[in-house]
Amino acid sequence: MAATKTMSTPTVRPHPFLNSVRRFIFNPRWLSVIILLIAWQVLAISRNTRVIPRLERIYTELIKILFTGLFVEDLAASMGRIGLGFAIALAVGTAVGILMGSRRAWEEFFMDLVLFGLALPGLIYALVSVMLFGLSILAPVVAIVATAYPFIAINIREGVRAINKDLLDMGRAYRVSRSNVVRRIVLPSLLPFFLAAIRIGFSIAWKVTTLVEVFGTTNGIGWEIRASFDTFSVHGMLAWTLLFSAVMLAIEYGILLPAERYFGRWRPKAGQVI
Amino acid sequence: MDVATESAMTEIQPARLSQPATFMKRIVLSYRWLALIIILVIWQAVTILVDIGLLPSPGQVILAGWGLLTSGLFFKELAASLVRILLGFGTAMVVGLIVGVSMGSRRFWDEFFEIPVIVGLSLPGLIYAMMAVMILGLGLTTPVIAILLAAYPFVAVNIREGVKATDKELVDMARVYLVDRWRMITKVILPGLLPFIMAAIRVGFTIAWKVAVLTEVFGASTGIGYQLRYNFQLFSMRTMIAWALLFGAVMLVIEYGLLAPAEKYFARWRPKVKEII
Numbered sequence: 001m002a003a004t005k006t007m008s009t010p011t012v013r014p015h016p017f018l019n020s021v022r023r024f025i026f027n028p029r030w031l032s033v034i035i036l037l038i039a040w041q042v043l044a045i046s047r048n049t050r051v052i053p054r055l056e057r058i059y060t061e062l063i064k065i066l067f068t069g070l071f072v073e074d075l076a077a078s079m080g081r082i083g084l085g086f087a088i089a090l091a092v093g094t095a096v097g098i099l100m101g102s103r104r105a106w107e108e109f110f111m112d113l114v115l116f117g118l119a120l121p122g123l124i125y126a127l128v129s130v131m132l133f134g135l136s137i138l139a140p141v142v143a144i145v146a147t148a149y150p151f152i153a154i155n156i157r158e159g160v161r162a163i164n165k166d167l168l169d170m171g172r173a174y175r176v177s178r179s180n181v182v183r184r185i186v187l188p189s190l191l192p193f194f195l196a197a198i199r200i201g202f203s204i205a206w207k208v209t210t211l212v213e214v215f216g217t218t219n220g221i222g223w224e225i226r227a228s229f230d231t232f233s234v235h236g237m238l239a240w241t242l243l244f245s246a247v248m249l250a251i252e253y254g255i256l257l258p259a260e261r262y263f264g265r266w267r268p269k270a271g272q273v274i
Numbered sequence: 275m276d277v278a279t280e281s282a283m284t285e286i287q288p289a290r291l292s293q294p295a296t297f298m299k300r301i302v303l304s305y306r307w308l309a310l311i312i313i314l315v316i317w318q319a320v321t322i323l324v325d326i327g328l329l330p331s332p333g334q335v336i337l338a339g340w341g342l343l344t345s346g347l348f349f350k351e352l353a354a355s356l357v358r359i360l361l362g363f364g365t366a367m368v369v370g371l372i373v374g375v376s377m378g379s380r381r382f383w384d385e386f387f388e389i390p391v392i393v394g395l396s397l398p399g400l401i402y403a404m405m406a407v408m409i410l411g412l413g414l415t416t417p418v419i420a421i422l423l424a425a426y427p428f429v430a431v432n433i434r435e436g437v438k439a440t441d442k443e444l445v446d447m448a449r450v451y452l453v454d455r456w457r458m459i460t461k462v463i464l465p466g467l468l469p470f471i472m473a474a475i476r477v478g479f480t481i482a483w484k485v486a487v488l489t490e491v492f493g494a495s496t497g498i499g500y501q502l503r504y505n506f507q508l509f510s511m512r513t514m515i516a517w518a519l520l521f522g523a524v525m526l527v528i529e530y531g532l533l534a535p536a537e538k539y540f541a542r543w544r545p546k547v548k549e550i551i
Contacts, residue, residue, distance in 0.1 A: 028386040108305040207398040
């Protein structure tokens with residue numbers, strides 16, 4: 001098989017700086033983004049319709065939202081709802097998960113509810129909550145709890161099932177006190193699963209909050225998105241979505257995922273044997 | 275999909291189907307009915323005791339649902355939605371397969387598609403639905419494009435994992451035996467890919483129907499999503515909940531009755547080691 005020349009290093013030249021510059025420019029990662037942007041701009045200019053805005057339009061909208069403080073205002077409103085709903089969902093989900101993981105009876109009891117909750121889309125919970133609770137804070141909170149608790153529950157359940165029984169037996173043999181058993185055996189074992197549950201729960205929470213805000217609030221990111229939709233402002237929706245997603249992804253990949261990896265680093269990394 | 279969701283979704287009843295009697299006993303004598311009864315009781319009690327505006331009682335919802343079924347309206351709208359779902363799902367599978375295979379085979383494509391896939395994985399389906407309706411209008415392209423964009427990353431990621439996990443030794447062995455290309459693909463590579471394809475189908479279908487309904491809520495005049503929005507705007511709660519529950523039931527049956535067992539069936543040759551990370 002002939003050696004294939006990859007795009008990143010077409011020829012080897014004795015210029016390390018130029019090489020790294022070349023590697024950066026020709027990096028396939030950016031290629032897709034660049035192609036996408038060029039295609040979009042070409043489409044926008046050729047079609048010249050309101051619903052495919054030019055890149056400059058989107059950019060100016062982005063700047064406007066950011067620097068007039070509008071984004072921060074709506075973000076704060078949304079984050080409040082996300083935070084509250086997520087906290088309650090975490091509490092409920094953890095409780096259910098622990099119960100499900102400990103006793104078979106509880107698992108049977110909750111299993112259907114959890115499976116049902118896993119499959120139903122957040123849209124339905126959002127619509128029903130808005131109809132039931134109108135503009136109050138209950139609407140997003142109930143919707144988030146209903147949509148997210150199954151995911152949290154099954155993650156915690158996996159965590160409870162994965163607690164090392166040998167360690168528990170050993171603790172009992174050495175007559176370790178109950179609080180110590182919980183502190184030193186149960187909690188460290190549960191921590192990675194708990195953090196995974198937090199990450200997944202948070203991911204769901206912000207998506208459901210956006211849905212609820214689209215249908216029944218008067219401020220927040222979702223409401224702005226709804227406003228953009230109603231005025232056919234594609235540039236507006238893109239700007240809001242990009243900014244909001246950037247913040248959420250920063251939280252998920254910048255805080256939650258590293259935390260999960262850090263606290264899970266004692267685990268043997270058995271990859272999936274497929 | 276993470277391990278916990280995966281295992282919960284494929285864990286149907288344990289397969290001790292040796293005798294019909296034990297099977298029925300497992301279904302009938304479990305605590306699940308207790309949960310159902312408690313839910314119904316609480317629901318009914320809340321309807322009577324608390325005045326949460328528009329909360330309908332279970333009885334009213336059941337009546338509304340029955341009406342939808344007997345009048346045939348449910349099936350008519352379900353068909354309209356299913357057409358969109360299946361078309362979008364099919365397109366997403368094709369594109370996802372192409373992207374996934376290329377990502378799994380060549381490093382160049384892996385890096386090329388990395389950003390579109392990550393962005394696609396994280397954006398909520400709501401955004402795809404609304405953008406598609408705004409740009410593409412009310413036709414059939416709207417749900418198809420929205421589903422395509424929302425679902426192809428999930429399909430691609432699964433297929434990529436499958437391609438990367440192909441047994442290189444088998445491929446080398448087949449090449450030594452000068453196996454022709456077609457037989458190589460169908461008998462060596464494809465069977466290994468099958469569980470991943472099933473997983474991709476499962477995830478793709480889930481996303482497909484959720485995004486399809488979202489598209490219909492914002493821009494359609496037929497279909498389940500349209501009915502949800504219609505009843506939402508009319509504040510007719512019982513009908514809206516009836517629609518939601520009926521449609522949810524159909525989707526649940528497809529997912530847990532068809533797709534999950536199929537996935538388990540195709541993956542049965544795999545050694546069952548639980549992923550720890």
